[in-house]
Amino acid sequence: MSTRTWDLPLRLFHWGLAASAVAAFLTGDELTRGRAHVVLGTLAVGLVAFRFGWGVVGEPTSRWRAFTRVHTLPAALSAVTALALVLGLALTGVLVLGGEEGRGPAAGLVSAPMGIAVHSVHRALAWAGVAWLAVHLAGVAKQSWAERRNLVRAMVDGRKGVTGPAVRLRTGVAVALVAAAPLVVALPDRAPAPLQRPVAWDRECGDCHLAFPPDLLPARSWDAMLASEDHFGEFLGLDPATADELRAWATAHGADAGETEHAVRIAATVDANALPQRITTLPWWEGIHAAVPLGDEPRTRCADCHPDAERGSFDARAAHPEDRRET
């Protein structure tokens, strides 16, 4: 009598999902490990996609048709909850990535404030996942006790009873490949949507320093800066037509327009009466760079750590020395 209930592909799925989900949770800190987090989350989705496919063409005990027969009701609900959590995390994750970082499949489709709002949902789901795991482990322990069998071990070697037929590993691999195909397409980062800058912005600003994206200062700051001839001790001397052009563009895309995550955060942390001129004196900037060893480097050299700075993207993953790209 063969009662091998967990076939090999299913067990690989289980432990793969467990590992990628836990690792994704541990790498959730966006400032240090953004890239790994996205890859791990993508892997988890791929595994869930595999599970759905395996439920259609897999071993009899892994099929959806047998789902309620081979599981107790709590176990069935628990499994479905886990799959739903992963999908929910993936969906919100993609929205956060698109809204806050301007990357991934939702880049350009989700506004920055929306991305920031969805981020709280993403975090809540992650903690719900932690709670789910606690219940899951408790359930496994209780059921192992009740059945007088080590279910953790059973999930490793597949035996709930005696040995059964050889698993259809080849089919499992095929399903996994089909499930992974869309992810291979989705995984490469879409480049941040380049901010269309007036030629004069590059010329007048970029000759002396990074042509700062205008969303780093509120519109009123740009108004004041471009109206003044004294530019941090240098003579700006823009001709009036150029000054007007630059002022119109910069104020339209200032921090208060909230077009990016950092814009929203800057606008929220600048005092309503303040007229900041130096980006590096913004409370937001100081906070986010407090632990970064900048040394004596001029504070205008954002691109040394943020390769896409001029295009308006300050992708956090690029900010850490171990991730610095060779340029």
Add this chain to the structure above:
Amino acid sequence: MIVTWFLVAAQAAPTSATDSLLAHYTSQGATPDAARGATFWATEHAAPDGGAARSCTTCHGSSLDTAGKHATTGEPIEPMTAAERLTDPAKIEKWFGRNCRWTLGRECSASEKADVLAYLVAGGAR
């Protein structure tokens, strides 16, 4: 023979940005002098904030052939002899306007600009 032809051809070419600006300064009473320009280029002026004295070489470096570095931002500055330089009179004037004020604390006279431009041209910049 060929050399002569080239010289003639060069003279017949349309007036360059530097030629037209030099002519403009001359019409304002300047007598372009590369040697005077060289001295001017390296002369230091006290900084208004009490910091290190400033000259053209502070940012442009000691040689016209090598890249300089913006004194405040650290941005690399193309050598003065770079091919794309000194091709647009308005741009030349703009940078005289910005940089004279920073370095000397005042605008440069037509005579000073003519000398500097003559020095840059003699040094291989156009």
